Amino acid sequence: MLYVVIAFLFLAIVLYFLLGGADFGAGIIELFTSEKNRQQTRKTMYQAIGPIWEANHMWLIIAVVILFVGFPVIYSQMCTYLHIPLLVMLMEITARGTAFAFRSYDAVKGERTQNLYNHIFVYSSFITPLFLGIIAGSAISRQIDLHPASFVAGYIFSWLNYFSVAVGLFTVALSGYLAAIYLIGEADDDKDAKRFIKKAKYMNIIAVIFGGMVFIAAGFENVRLAHWIFGNSVSLTAVIAATISLILLWVLISRGKKKIIRIFAGFQVTMILLAVGYMHYPYFIMIKGGQNLSLMSLHAPNKTIDDLGWALFIGSFLILPSLFYLYYSFQKKNDVV
Amino acid sequence: MNDFLAARSQMAISLGFHIIYSCVGMVMPLFMAVSHYKWIKTGDPVYKNITQAWSKGVAIFFATGAVSGTILSFELGLLWPKFMEHAGPIFGMPFSLEGVAFFIEAIALGFFLYGWNRFNKWFHLFTGLIVGISGIISGILVVSANSWMNNPTGFDFVNGQYLNIDPIKAMFNGSWFTEALHMSLAAFSATGFAVAGIHALMIAMKKNILFHTKAFKIAIIFGAVAAILQPFSGDLSAKNAYKTQPAKLGAMEAYYHTVPYSPLVIGGIPDTAAKKVNYGIEIPGLLSFLVHDNFKEPVNGLDKIPVQNQPPVTITHLAFELMIAIGSAMMLLGLIYFTALWKKRSWLSKKWFLNLFIWATPFGFIAVEAGWTVTEVGRQPWIIQGIMRTSQAVTPMPGIHYSFYLFTAVYFTLSIAVIVLLSRQIKMVPELYDR
Ligand code: HDD
Ligand code: HEM
Ligand code: HEM
Numbered sequence: 067m068l069y070v071v072i073a074f075l076f077l078a079i080v081l082y083f084l085l086g087g088a089d090f091g092a093g094i095i096e097l098f099t100s101e102k103n104r105q106q107t108r109k110t111m112y113q114a115i116g117p118i119w120e121a122n123h124m125w126l127i128i129a130v131v132i133l134f135v136g137f138p139v140i141y142s143q144m145c146t147y148l149h150i151p152l153l154v155m156l157m158e159i160t161a162r163g164t165a166f167a168f169r170s171y172d173a174v175k176g177e178r179t180q181n182l183y184n185h186i187f188v189y190s191s192f193i194t195p196l197f198l199g200i201i202a203g204s205a206i207s208r209q210i211d212l213h214p215a216s217f218v219a220g221y222i223f224s225w226l227n228y229f230s231v232a233v234g235l236f237t238v239a240l241s242g243y244l245a246a247i248y249l250i251g252e253a254d255d256d257k258d259a260k261r262f263i264k265k266a267k268y269m270n271i272i273a274v275i276f277g278g279m280v281f282i283a284a285g286f287e288n289v290r291l292a293h294w295i296f297g298n299s300v301s302l303t304a305v306i307a308a309t310i311s312l313i314l315l316w317v318l319i320s321r322g323k324k325k326i327i328r329i330f331a332g333f334q335v336t337m338i339l340l341a342v343g344y345m346h347y348p349y350f351i352m353i354k355g356g357q358n359l360s361l362m363s364l365h366a367p368n369k370t371i372d373d374l375g376w377a378l379f380i381g382s383f384l385i386l387p388s389l390f391y392l393y394y395s396f397q398k399k400n401d402v403v
Numbered sequence: 404m405n406d407f408l409a410a411r412s413q414m415a416i417s418l419g420f421h422i423i424y425s426c427v428g429m430v431m432p433l434f435m436a437v438s439h440y441k442w443i444k445t446g447d448p449v450y451k452n453i454t455q456a457w458s459k460g461v462a463i464f465f466a467t468g469a470v471s472g473t474i475l476s477f478e479l480g481l482l483w484p485k486f487m488e489h490a491g492p493i494f495g496m497p498f499s500l501e502g503v504a505f506f507i508e509a510i511a512l513g514f515f516l517y518g519w520n521r522f523n524k525w526f527h528l529f530t531g532l533i534v535g536i537s538g539i540i541s542g543i544l545v546v547s548a549n550s551w552m553n554n555p556t557g558f559d560f561v562n563g564q565y566l567n568i569d570p571i572k573a574m575f576n577g578s579w580f581t582e583a584l585h586m587s588l589a590a591f592s593a594t595g596f597a598v599a600g601i602h603a604l605m606i607a608m609k610k611n612i613l614f615h616t617k618a619f620k621i622a623i624i625f626g627a628v629a630a631i632l633q634p635f636s637g638d639l640s641a642k643n644a645y646k647t648q649p650a651k652l653g654a655m656e657a658y659y660h661t662v663p664y665s666p667l668v669i670g671g672i673p674d675t676a677a678k679k680v681n682y683g684i685e686i687p688g689l690l691s692f693l694v695h696d697n698f699k700e701p702v703n704g705l706d707k708i709p710v711q712n713q714p715p716v717t718i719t720h721l722a723f724e725l726m727i728a729i730g731s732a733m734m735l736l737g738l739i740y741f742t743a744l745w746k747k748r749s750w751l752s753k754k755w756f757l758n759l760f761i762w763a764t765p766f767g768f769i770a771v772e773a774g775w776t777v778t779e780v781g782r783q784p785w786i787i788q789g790i791m792r793t794s795q796a797v798t799p800m801p802g803i804h805y806s807f808y809l810f811t812a813v814y815f816t817l818s819i820a821v822i823v824l825l826s827r828q829i830k831m832v833p834e835l836y837d838r
Contacts, residue, residue, distance in 0.1 A: 135495025145480030167466030366492030
């Protein structure tokens with residue numbers, strides 16, 4: 067059962083990166099859209115993510131619940147030493163969710179208030195994945211110190227370092243990229259679709275640059291990233307698969323395949339996560355000095371893991387079909403309208 | 404402010420904020436389903452307008468509830484890592500099931516809010532019902548987690564170790580039923596009275612009388628039925644509290660000295676130094692009766708509890724009195740409503756009648772906050788009753804008071820925003836739905 071629970075944990079994290087990421091990305095795209103086209107982008111985006119954003123964010127809750135029920139020590143250490151970035155992330159999630167709901171449901175569509183909501187929405191859409199990435203980066207950067215000499219050493223440098231910040235920026239770029247790819251298929255007309263294609267290409271280039279920066283920053287911080295990724299066949303295969311799918315994706319975009327490219331983009335990001343994840347597995351958080359927190363040794367007692375596994379298993383029978391039906395119902399149907 | 408106090412206050416303010424949104428989120432979908440059903444059945448467009456108007460308000464509440472809930476699931480670890488380290492595997496079962504229920508709720512909500520004119524009417528109604536049902540189920544589950552903190556079972560505590568963990572047993576601990584029942588009724592009565600109060604105000608101001616009268620009726624029927632049942636369920640809760648947490652009951656009643664024919668004190672201000680209650684009305688034997696069903700058998704008081712294990716008496720007692728006062732008032736109002744409905748139809752449009760319900764708008768939510776204060780403050784100094792002290796659970800990170808100020812500011816701003824948006828929503832009713 068432990069493996070089932072771990073599989074669900076990774077599934078929830080990957081899906082949150084993909085779906086939540088695309089969702090944040092929509093705001094990032096809006097942030098980097100010229101004033102002229104903003105209104106149109108906003109409309110497309112609202113239609114595309116309105117019905118599904120709340121469901122997309124549930125993956126985060128599922129991941130957290132699995133962590134604190136199944137791996138309580140890991141959860142409590144993470145919450146202690148990454149308290150500050152988690153706090154920032156939560157504040158931004160709050161700002162973003164409420165701003166999105168308020169701008170759609172404010173009965174008076176005043177210009178000043180709408181502007182305020184838009185501002186909050188786009189900036190928090192940027193900051194949330196930034197900090198999400200920072201948290202993910204910090205988990206593997208070996209900067210978490212269980213016996214810190216000072217407040218700053220224990221609670222600030224645990225996450226404020228080149229590597230974590232580079233991972234944060236990389237996450238932002240990937241989110242924007244995922245969103246642009248998704249929105250291509252939701253655009254109202256060809257002109258719009260073209261704009262999103264352009265955005266997707268930019269975001270992709272930026273993501274590759276930030277990806278490179280992650281490697282450089284890893285060098286600074288003595289994170290053995292290159293060794294992890296290129297040192298074992300699974301991670302290496304995953305990276306190669308991601309690269310091939312990137313090339314295919316560019317070909318498909320120019321052929322105007324709007325839906326199939328989503329699968330390729332999702333696949334690419336999943337492969338990147340797999341490459342990184344596989345190498346440290348079973349370690350979930352890497353600690354300064356080497357006392358890494360392992361999923362295999364710090365799990366809850368077996369009875370709890372069994373019950374949790376069953377709950378997730380049964381839950382997914384209820385959730386997955388209805389979730390697919392939700393996506394299916396609200397994706398743009400060319401025959402309607 | 405020291406870090407420990409800051410952490411407790413932050414937890415209290417976060418939960419106190421979230422509970423309002425979760426009550427609305429649990430109950431409103433059912434109100435909407437009723438009005439939706441009436442629209443489908445009668446074809447009367449007013450019911451459709453009511454459903455749509457409510458669903459816009461509820462969308463605002465849902466978003467706020469969802470984000471504040473997300474905060475909470477991290478906050479348990481951010482503020483109480485030692486607690487979660489040990490309690491997570493034991494009381495995690497309801498949380499994992501709750502995760503599933505929330506997920507279904509979020510999916511159904513997407514269908515419901517964005518599904519107008521898109522789906523078959525009956526399917527649309529069905530998704531609205533699912534939102535309500537999964538909301539109530541998740542409320543019951545999370546309260547069951549809380550009841551475990553009050554009445555921890557499902558493990559053996561040996562030399563500081565938590566052994567033989569059984570999450571299912573922990574979930575069905577001896578207090579889950581009374582607590583979940585009382586909380587669910589509270590959600591119905593608080594939301595029902597609040598919604599009814601707002602519509603009563605609009606009727607009194609002679610705005611869209613037809614629309615608001617129909618809306619008032621749906622809300623108040625739910626609210627009144629729950630309010631009439633509430634004191635009975637509260638009695639069960641009090642009996643259970645005596646069985647499992649005698650210190651809490653002692654603090655609730657400010658009952659210091661064990662005596663036969665134990666008296667019930669109504670009102671009054673506890674004097675903790677002198678261990679007595681000033682200005683209260685004492686009714687001899689009533690506490691014995693409420694706890695043991697006979698007037699004589701003594702109820703054990705705070706004198707049987709070591710001082711270091713006693714909760715703060717003043718706050719617990721005053722919060723409890725407030726809840727009882729409001730509970731009695733709401734029950735009375737519920738009875739008045741049914742009298743009007745069945746015997747005195749003319750009351751329904753009378754000014755004094757409407758005024759009663761306008762005044763009662765915030766009552767339920769005040770009682771909810773007071774009730775949770777009783778439950779949580781009354782459990783102190785324990786975070787897990789009898790097992791772990793709250794002070795042992797707090798995070799080692801210094802500077803929590805900054806985070807407390809930050810949270811306070813955020814929740815304050817959000818509350819203002821929600822109030823403004825809601826009042827705009829109500830003001831726009833004539834323009835949106837009155838053609
Ligand atoms: C509309 C709200 C409302 C109203 C009118 C009442 N309550 Fe209540 N009460 C709650 C809302 C609430 C609550 C917020 O929902 C609590 C907090 C925890 C819980 O399960 O319910 C609660 C807790 C609570 C507890 C503590 C349970 C425990 O910690 O173990 C007791 C003993 C009572 N209530 C008793 C009563 C009585 C005798 C009432 C009769 C008038 C009453 N309540 C009215
Ligand atoms: C939503 C309704 C709730 C409200 C309004 C509420 C209120 C409070 C208050 C006032 C405190 C501070 C008590 C003190 O330190 O003196 C507190 C503490 C706490 N509550 Fe609740 N509570 C609620 C539900 C829950 C639930 C469902 C859980 C968890 C399953 C929970 C877990 C905690 C924890 C862990 C603390 C901190 C430790 C402690 O003070 O005992 N609460 N809550
Ligand atoms: C008595 C206390 C509580 C009740 C009755 C309650 C109930 C609810 C309900 C009905 C919702 C659905 C959203 C809405 O209606 O706005 C919700 C949202 C949420 N709650 Fe609570 N809750 C309580 C306390 C807590 C606690 C202590 C936690 C965390 C440990 C928590 C975590 C969440 C989360 C993560 C969500 C967001 C789910 C979504 O996106 O729909 N809740 N809560």
